[in-house]
Amino acid sequence: SFQSSDFLFKFLVIGNAGTGKSCLLHQFIEKKFKDDSNHTIGVEFGSKIVNVGGKYVKLQIWDTAGQERFRSVTRSYYRGAAGALLVYDITSRETYNALTNWLTDARMLASQNIVIILCGNKKDLDADREVTFLEASRFAQENELMFLETSALTGENVEEAFVQCARKILNKIESGELDPERMGSGIQYGDAALRQLRSPRRAQAQSAQECGC
Amino acid sequence: EDEEKTGRPHRPLSPKQNVRKNLDFEPLSTTALILEDRPANLPAKPAEEAQKHRQQYEEMVVQAKKRELKEAQKRKKQLEERCKLEDSIGNAVLTWNNEILPNWETMCCSRKVRELWWQGIPPSVRGKVWSLAIGNELNITHELYDICLARAKEKWRSLSMGGAEVEGEDAGFSAADREASLELIKLDISRTFPSLCIFQQGGPYHDTLHSILGAYTCYRPDVGYVQGMSFIAAVLILNLDTADAFIAFSNLLNKPCQMAFFRVDHGLMLTYFAAFEVFFEENLPKLFAHFKKNNVTPDIYLIDWIFTLYSKSLPLDLACRVWDVFCRDGEEFLFRTALGILKLFEDVLTKMDFIHIAQFLTKLPEDLPSEEFFTSIAAIQMQSRNKKWAQVKRMLIFDNK
Numbered sequence: 001s002f003q004s005s006d007f008l009f010k011f012l013v014i015g016n017a018g019t020g021k022s023c024l025l026h027q028f029i030e031k032k033f034k035d036d037s038n039h040t041i042g043v044e045f046g047s048k049i050v051n052v053g054g055k056y057v058k059l060q061i062w063d064t065a066g067q068e069r070f071r072s073v074t075r076s077y078y079r080g081a082a083g084a085l086l087v088y089d090i091t092s093r094e095t096y097n098a099l100t101n102w103l104t105d106a107r108m109l110a111s112q113n114i115v116i117i118l119c120g121n122k123k124d125l126d127a128d129r130e131v132t133f134l135e136a137s138r139f140a141q142e143n144e145l146m147f148l149e150t151s152a153l154t155g156e157n158v159e160e161a162f163v164q165c166a167r168k169i170l171n172k173i174e175s176g177e178l179d180p181e182r183m184g185s186g187i188q189y190g191d192a193a194l195r196q197l198r199s200p201r202r203a204q205a206q207s208a209q210e211c212g213c
Numbered sequence: 214e215d216e217e218k219t220g221r222p223h224r225p226l227s228p229k230q231n232v233r234k235n236l237d238f239e240p241l242s243t244t245a246l247i248l249e250d251r252p253a254n255l256p257a258k259p260a261e262e263a264q265k266h267r268q269q270y271e272e273m274v275v276q277a278k279k280r281e282l283k284e285a286q287k288r289k290k291q292l293e294e295r296c297k298l299e300d301s302i303g304n305a306v307l308t309w310n311n312e313i314l315p316n317w318e319t320m321c322c323s324r325k326v327r328e329l330w331w332q333g334i335p336p337s338v339r340g341k342v343w344s345l346a347i348g349n350e351l352n353i354t355h356e357l358y359d360i361c362l363a364r365a366k367e368k369w370r371s372l373s374m375g376g377a378e379v380e381g382e383d384a385g386f387s388a389a390d391r392e393a394s395l396e397l398i399k400l401d402i403s404r405t406f407p408s409l410c411i412f413q414q415g416g417p418y419h420d421t422l423h424s425i426l427g428a429y430t431c432y433r434p435d436v437g438y439v440q441g442m443s444f445i446a447a448v449l450i451l452n453l454d455t456a457d458a459f460i461a462f463s464n465l466l467n468k469p470c471q472m473a474f475f476r477v478d479h480g481l482m483l484t485y486f487a488a489f490e491v492f493f494e495e496n497l498p499k500l501f502a503h504f505k506k507n508n509v510t511p512d513i514y515l516i517d518w519i520f521t522l523y524s525k526s527l528p529l530d531l532a533c534r535v536w537d538v539f540c541r542d543g544e545e546f547l548f549r550t551a552l553g554i555l556k557l558f559e560d561v562l563t564k565m566d567f568i569h570i571a572q573f574l575t576k577l578p579e580d581l582p583s584e585e586f587f588t589s590i591a592a593i594q595m596q597s598r599n600k601k602w603a604q605v606k607r608m609l610i611f612d613n614k
Contacts, residue, residue, distance in 0.1 A: 017401075036407035039401050041520045042517045045568060045571040047568045069439050069477050073516065
């Protein structure tokens with residue numbers, strides 16, 4: 001179904017292998033858990049339009065491979081990302097310990113103002129927990145990250161993670177902290193916003209062209 | 214009118230029976246309802262209306278019979294085609310077994326064999342042909358496989374007991390790295406062809422897949438386990454015995470293109486992508502321009518295709534046919550296949566923007582028409598200004614130095 005949007009944000013999903021990155025994306029888009037999922041080789045994609053405080057934002061999501069070996073490939077996808085979900089698995093301390101490396105990469109290679117939300121995934125497996133909410137939340141504060149514990153299985157906090165990240169970016173645009181027109185901001189005006197900027201006659205032609213995209 | 218529709222017949226009546234006698238065809242109950250008489254407590258149907266209903270009923274029956282006949286003809290045609298296909302597979306098996314395989318060295322490059330090869334190798338000889346075509350440059354023996362497997366098992370045991378350092382040529386890799394890689398193998402096996410349910414924990418080939426990947430990390434600690442390998446090993450396991458699958462696996466990964474990718478040699482990978490783009494522009498200039506305009510770079514879709522040799526992105530039977538010709542033609546066929554896919558979907562892709570192209574190519578439709586697919590690949594010319602794939606690649610590698 002066609003829905004025009006005010007903005008387009010490029011989002012990344014990053015984190016170690018097996019933390020549930022693709023499942024989070026699938027749950028966000030399809031509203032169900034993918035229980036026969038493959039591992040991602042390289043990168044996969046998703047897109048969805050979300051309503052954030054009355055504005056329609058189209059998220060263009062890059063879901064990257066988690067294995068360390070692919071880092072040199074996935075690094076090239078960071079450029080121009082406006083937001084990122086940094087994912088670890090609450091039942092695996094190893095995936096939590098790797099966060100610093102992921103964070104360094106994201107801050108260095110994506111846009112400087114990239115908004116990152118830390119997601120402690122597999123919240124439904126509380127019995128096997130190896131990372132407490134408290135320590136992760138402290139890590140998030142120290143590194144200026146937003147933080148949620150999510151479950152791709154039940155869907156808990158999945159939509160929230162994407163939407164909160166998008167909201168923070170919108171706030172930054174409104175406060176002037178982020179300039180969508182700056183190169184590499186990871187933000188583009190959506191078709192709705194572009195229509196307002198153009199003269200009415202051209203706008204009509206444009207909307208006819210864009211329908212069905 | 215209303216009563217007529219809902220009213221149920223109280224006694225069997227002649228018009229319906231008459232019609233039934235004339236037809237050897239049992240109509241669906243709902244279509245027959247129209248013929249029922251009204252219940253006894255209501256006035257009977259006027260003759261005119263009854264006549265009209267009979268006519269309508271007969272028309273319906275004629276239509277239904279026509280449909281049935283058509284379907285029967287379709288089924289018959291399908292059956293004939295299947296028989297023909299099975300015959301030709303049967304003949305092909307004989308040709309492969311009796312003529313080609315015994316004379317492999319002299320026959321493998323003949324025109325006739327190459328043509329038969331393109332049609333797809335019959336599953337019963339597929340493994341043998343793959344093994345012969347991939348070869349065994351590395352001279353791996355079954356004994357060597359057993360040794361590598363034994364070492365892998367030793368490592369798993371020592372790691373599970375708390376991880377004493379294992380000495381050897383892989384001493385440069387930390388215990389943590391090795392453990393991570395072993396953990397990842399376990400994780401990925403459960404995520405390899407999950408819908409087949411044969412490689413997962415408890416499935417018949419779970420241990421085989423685990424063994425081959427483990428043995429490989431001992432055979433080539435410098436390469437180790439890289440995601441994508443589990444798909445390649447799985448496809449080989451489906452067609453070969455374990456030790457032969459290991460031999461084919463190791464030799465296949467040792468080919469220049471596979472080594473470049475599995476070592477994630479980014480520079481060399483970019484050279485492959487650049488060579489691919491030369492043939493992309495040559496074969497599909499319009500789509501090439503559209504991709505350029507939308508910043509769709511080849512790595513976005515090629516990485517998954519090349520790392521798994523299409524086994525993750527294509528239906529398994531099609532992937533095996535791609536493997537068949539890949540074994541015949543080498544790496545260039547992987548890139549030709551990619552161009553075949555782009556050509557097959559050129560019209561829809563030209564209408565899409567970046568995100569839709571990226572989504573489409575990283576998740577291809579599940580119902581790819583196999584004949585059209587191979588026709589599309591066949592139409593791709595791997596020649597650019599008189600230069601073949603290998604020459605273009607060599608030139609680009611030279612340029613980068």
